[in-house]
Amino acid sequence: MVTALARPGRELAKQLLVIQLSAVALVAVGMAATVSVNWGISALIGGGIFVVANAVFAWCAFMFSGARAAKKVAVSFYTGEVLKILITVVLFSFVYMYMQVELVPLKLTYLLALGINICAPVLFINNKK
Template identity: 40%
Template sequence: MTTVKTNAIRRPPLIKWFAFQAVVVFLMGALFWIKSPVAAYSALAGGFIFLLPNVYFALKAFRYTGARAAKQIMGSFYKGEAGKLILCAVLFAIAFKSIKPIDESALFLTFAIMLVTNWLTPAVMGGKTQHS
């Protein structure tokens, strides 16, 4: 009799990943402090405009596990992504409406850096999510 070894797909270590990304946001704020306090808080806003919708997505997308929940998994990914985009747009609108003065370049540059950081986080943090 042989035993079948299955590779269960695990959730990625989201708390570690988001903690790492939050550190990057605060580092960007500190770097922009060199330019000005306005650039610093604008950079923080840009970073959190990226980070908060991604936390929402992760909470939605990784609610279900297992092959039997494939339909729920797909649905939660689509709902999470739609909610993330809407939340991102709302947060940008709030930032531009309520943060005065604002350094647009610091806000958008930090947002863009967080996009790249998001792509690199699994590699930097040891992104293996499966057992072998």
């Protein structure tokens, strides 16, 4: 019963990750086709950083469910948020130090994925009455 309560949230998180990944891939392919392959790769890396960090957060956030596990739910949620921030910082640091990337598509695609995350409630409004 407890896992049944968390199932709709897990499904929404999966849908959001698929939407983000699809948008990042579409933008990366579009930039590779129109501008250059380096722009496409940079766009894929920038969006990928956000999608990977968000996937780790979603995994941590839905690790526990139910009223009896309220403290575990809160701890795993905050742990997921801290891990998301740390993964983002580490991946951006790695990319800046060890890779030759174009900064404009890297940051634009990261911001695109972030914008999808911010606008997610609008995407999933249920108008059934």
